[in-house]
């Protein structure tokens with residue numbers, strides 16, 4: 001699954017077997033889902049939704065600017 | 067699939083309501099919350115001319131959009147360019163794009179022209195942290211320019227997260243005076259030169275503001291102020307994010323539990339007199355305002 005990090009525009013490949021909850025995937029990446037809005041296949045989704053390997057995620061940090 | 071009470075797919079969990087919500091129900095909840103805040107605390111009057119403090123960030127753009135959508139008052143943006151290389155060029159581009167899209171006028175002022183020095187130059191020359199200079203001069207210019215443009219209210223996009231951070235920062239540093247900047251509206255203790263500041267998004271989580279903006283087509287370039295890491299506020303924010311994860315509604319509770327105390331503190335401060343700075347004539351609670359004091363420290367000629 002392709003994950004785009006909005007803050008540095010980096011794309012990361014994450015291997016997903018079957019279906020997994022987004023919350024778990026992010027936590028394994030060391031990311032606190034609380035601090036991000038998740039876009040799955042161009043739609044905003046909750047961290048409780050599931051992903052499969054062919055999905056595309058964008059993670060947007062809530063905090064920006066200053 | 068987690069569903070909203072209306073049956074559609076939920077996209078967000080709204081903690082304050084304890085509910086999963088779909089796009090439509092979330093938008094309704096968001097706008098209703100902001101409108102209720104405005105109504106309950108009488109933030110906007112029909113005759114008000116509203117200046118919105120904008121930065122090109124998602125929060126202030128969401129506020130500008132929201133106010134422009136819901137109110138017939140005259141509304142415009144004020145953008146203060148502090149002069150932070152590699153940062154403000156980008157956010158100001160986003161700002162111009164969205165102001166044009168919303169059809170809202172936006173006025174731009176810079177530290178360089180108004181104060182005499184960019185923030186980058188101040189940081190090189192002065193002893194204080196960037197956020198100290200930035201905060202003081204930005205507040206100074208926002209008030210001065212809002213008034214100059216005829217605004218009767220200055221709307222700021224402070225959200226629940228900002229407010230909780232500020233409360234804790236002031237608490238940890240025992241800085242009671244700064245508590246006056248908290249609340250739905252500051253500057254009730256009126257001075258003709260002070261434009262009251264209003265915060266319609268005070269009860270909305272920053273995450274909710276971001277989702278609202280995204281649903282309304284506001285997606286700005288992600289960029290962090292290069293000085294943010296030096297900021298006390300940012301450190302407090304990190305701690306709060308971790309705590310909120312463990313204890314949902316923690317930030318909301320920090321803001322809510324403090325509201326009665328805030329009223330008490332503000333009541334007590336009412337006697338404290340606002341006056342005009344002996345040098346520049348701007349409103350302050352001291353003889354010489356903080357901006358003039360900083361200018362002196364930075365050896366900027368006072369005109």
Ligand SMILES: [Zn+2]
Pocket residue numbers: 070071072073074087088089090091092
């Ligand atoms: Zn719904």
Ligand SMILES: [Zn+2]
Pocket residue numbers: 343344345346347348354355356357358359
């Ligand atoms: Zn002054």
